Amino acid sequence: MAIAKAERLMNLALCLLGARRPLTKRELRQSIEAYVEAFGQGEHEESFNRMFERDKDDLRELGLVIDTVENLDGEVAYVARRDSNRLPPITLDAAEATALGLAARVWQQARLASAASGALQKLHAAGGMPGVTVPEQRTEGRLSTLEPHIPAREAAFEPLMLACRDRRLVVFEYRKSNAARSERRQVEPWTLECWRGHWYLAGWDRDRKAERVFRLSRITSAVRSRAGAFTAPVPDQVTVRETVERWAGESATATARIKLRSGAGYPLRARALSVCERGDGWDELEIPYGHGLDAWLVEFGPDVVVLGPDELRADVVDRLRAVAQG
Amino acid sequence: MAANAIDQTRRMLSLVTYLKDRPGARVEEVARAFGISADELISDLNVLPMCGTSFRGGDLLEIDTDGERIWWRNAETLGSDTAQPLRLAADEATALLVAARAVATLPGLRESDRDALQRATAKLETAAGENAGASARLSVTFESEGGVFADVDRAIAERRRLWLRYYSPARDELTEREVDPIRLFAVGHTYVEAWCHLSEARRTFRLDRVAEIKLLDERADPPAIEPRDLSAGLVQPAAGDPEVVVEVGPGGRWVAEYYPHDSAEELSDGGLRITLRTPEPASLRRLALRLGRDGRITAPVELAESARDAARKALAAYGE
Numbered sequence: 001m002a003i004a005k006a007e008r009l010m011n012l013a014l015c016l017l018g019a020r021r022p023l024t025k026r027e028l029r030q031s032i033e034a035y036v037e038a039f040g041q042g043e044h045e046e047s048f049n050r051m052f053e054r055d056k057d058d059l060r061e062l063g064l065v066i067d068t069v070e071n072l073d074g075e076v077a078y079v080a081r082r083d084s085n086r087l088p089p090i091t092l093d094a095a096e097a098t099a100l101g102l103a104a105r106v107w108q109q110a111r112l113a114s115a116a117s118g119a120l121q122k123l124h125a126a127g128g129m130p131g132v133t134v135p136e137q138r139t140e141g142r143l144s145t146l147e148p149h150i151p152a153r154e155a156a157f158e159p160l161m162l163a164c165r166d167r168r169l170v171v172f173e174y175r176k177s178n179a180a181r182s183e184r185r186q187v188e189p190w191t192l193e194c195w196r197g198h199w200y201l202a203g204w205d206r207d208r209k210a211e212r213v214f215r216l217s218r219i220t221s222a223v224r225s226r227a228g229a230f231t232a233p234v235p236d237q238v239t240v241r242e243t244v245e246r247w248a249g250e251s252a253t254a255t256a257r258i259k260l261r262s263g264a265g266y267p268l269r270a271r272a273l274s275v276c277e278r279g280d281g282w283d284e285l286e287i288p289y290g291h292g293l294d295a296w297l298v299e300f301g302p303d304v305v306v307l308g309p310d311e312l313r314a315d316v317v318d319r320l321r322a323v324a325q326g
Numbered sequence: 327m328a329a330n331a332i333d334q335t336r337r338m339l340s341l342v343t344y345l346k347d348r349p350g351a352r353v354e355e356v357a358r359a360f361g362i363s364a365d366e367l368i369s370d371l372n373v374l375p376m377c378g379t380s381f382r383g384g385d386l387l388e389i390d391t392d393g394e395r396i397w398w399r400n401a402e403t404l405g406s407d408t409a410q411p412l413r414l415a416a417d418e419a420t421a422l423l424v425a426a427r428a429v430a431t432l433p434g435l436r437e438s439d440r441d442a443l444q445r446a447t448a449k450l451e452t453a454a455g456e457n458a459g460a461s462a463r464l465s466v467t468f469e470s471e472g473g474v475f476a477d478v479d480r481a482i483a484e485r486r487r488l489w490l491r492y493y494s495p496a497r498d499e500l501t502e503r504e505v506d507p508i509r510l511f512a513v514g515h516t517y518v519e520a521w522c523h524l525s526e527a528r529r530t531f532r533l534d535r536v537a538e539i540k541l542l543d544e545r546a547d548p549p550a551i552e553p554r555d556l557s558a559g560l561v562q563p564a565a566g567d568p569e570v571v572v573e574v575g576p577g578g579r580w581v582a583e584y585y586p587h588d589s590a591e592e593l594s595d596g597g598l599r600i601t602l603r604t605p606e607p608a609s610l611r612r613l614a615l616r617l618g619r620d621g622r623i624t625a626p627v628e629l630a631e632s633a634r635d636a637a638r639k640a641l642a643a644y645g646e
Contacts, residue, residue: 089453
């Protein structure tokens with residue numbers, strides 16, 4: 001049976017961490033049994049090189065800083081310096097450690113869930129979390145009594161997260177909410193934001209030469225990222241939420257007056273600027289008027305009548321006609 | 327699986343650091359500290375003796391266990407280089423920092439928890455150094471009604487019953503009910519899962535639809551039930567629920583994003599034919615009204631007709 005990957009990676013990590021001087025690829029190959037077993041002493045150079053590069057990348061993903069240097073003979077050599085790999089001292093008190101341990105369980109996305117428990121294990125090993133254990137999935141915990149979850153079921157999430165981190169240009173097909181077809185987008189990704197359980201990407205759309213926000217569930221293809229980091233600056237403040245609120249019609253620009261049947265339409269009442277009883281089975285409300293209000297009002301059917309402005313009234317009547325004829 | 331090999335390597339690196347300072351550590355305790363089962367730990371311990379700084383020089387880790395305790399025999403000679411606490415990777419710092427910041431901003435969270443989280447966040451940022459920077463690329467906001475949240479939180483902690491005035495969008499009405507809260511969870515919005523004495527069943531309530539809330543003195547005594555599995559999403563229609571078919575144009579494609587459905591068939595005009603199931607088809611009348619010319623319900627016919635009827639009645643008020 002081939003030697004398991006975890007054993008091979010562990011050996012490579014220990015060799016790099018334990019060495020007193022940078023080790024050449026040849027030395028590493030000869031020191032690690034998994035490489036010898038798979039590739040012999042001098043053959044299969046290319047396959048070995050590929051595996052070696054992948055293994056180094058995997059260890060870097062785990063946080064290992066591996067420096068590449070040239071040794072005295074002009075050969076490339078590798079070293080994981082102790083000072084650049086050491087966790088600075090950190091000690092959390094019991095309350096901090098418990099709170100952090102529970103917050104770490106929010107991730108439902110596999111990669112971040114693993115990263116979170118890996119981080120807690122490192123803190124534990126360093127003695128930074130006295131008396132607290134890394135919570136297992138599904139065990140009882142108390143952070144208030146809340147269980148927060150961050151979903152990330154969208155396939156585009158992980159590649160975009162990595163692209164934001166590494167500042168790589170991404171290309172994907174995107175279908176706007178009201179578009180019949182998808183279009184190809186080239187985006188310099190800035191940030192990912194989760195709001196109301198949905199993920200959004202903010203970035204610079206290269207073709208449209210403008211900042212854009214994309215909803216991940218509307219990405220219709222695989223996300224491909226280009227090699228090499230982009231160099232354009234990423235703004236400190238990105239307004240994903242304001243953009244999404246505008247889409248959702250939550251940024252009002254004016255006010256509207258409506259008649260609402262008594263007892264009906266609680267959400268409209270909750271947002272109303274004023275409510276006044278008319279005494280005829282109807283109430284009169286003043287509500288914020290922004291994009292999307294017409295569609296929302298139509299949901300209440302015969303329990304809402306728009307009094308003004310005329311433009312809103314016309315939009316609502318137009319929508320009602322469409323439904324009546326449907 | 328490749329992902330597991332990476333997780334296992336990550337864990338084993340922390341394990342050697344942990345074991346170095348704790349000779350004779352108990353299997354049970356170590357497994358608990360690492361959030362893994364004793365079996366997983368034993369399988370790590372079976373790999374570690376095959377690892378070292380060079381198999382040729384014989385510098386392998388001499389880590390062994392009798393199934394109860396664990397010893398690292400040559401920790402003195404090998405441990406100083408290979409078992410130092412390791413810095414956090416960018417993803418690791420991100421996973422913890424984003425989670426801690428998201429939870430800390432939840433309105434209604436107990437102040438002591440919020441303080442602890444903020445202190446932990448600050449310490450982590452320092453310890454993670456430049457790798458803390460990547461966490462700025464992700465952010466999460468939970469929505470919650472602070473006052474309602476605090477009352478539900480207290481009711482669960484003190485095992486007390488709650489009285490709610492709750493809004494049901496399906497019927498556009500407020501109902502009053504007493505509930506025994508079971509758990510409070512946040513997935514985008516914040517919800518309380520509770521035993522509802524009005525419907526004599528388990529119900530999930532969204533906190534922003536709670537119009538009024540009161541803590542009662544009665545003790546909450548919900549029947550012992552398995553918590554819902556949230557991993558598959560909140561709305562999980564039952565196989566026996568009635569089927570509804572909605573046909574939408576390009577402007578109504580969002581329906582497929584918001585409603586869990588059995589199928590969404592592409593139509594030639596760029597629209598979709600969406601088939602979904604719901605215990606309460608009448609609740610979709612609102613959807614039919616909202617869609618306007620962007621779509622309509624095609625089955626069941628009674629539901630389609632009730633939407634048309636509601637639209638006609640509404641139009642009458644405008645003199646049409």
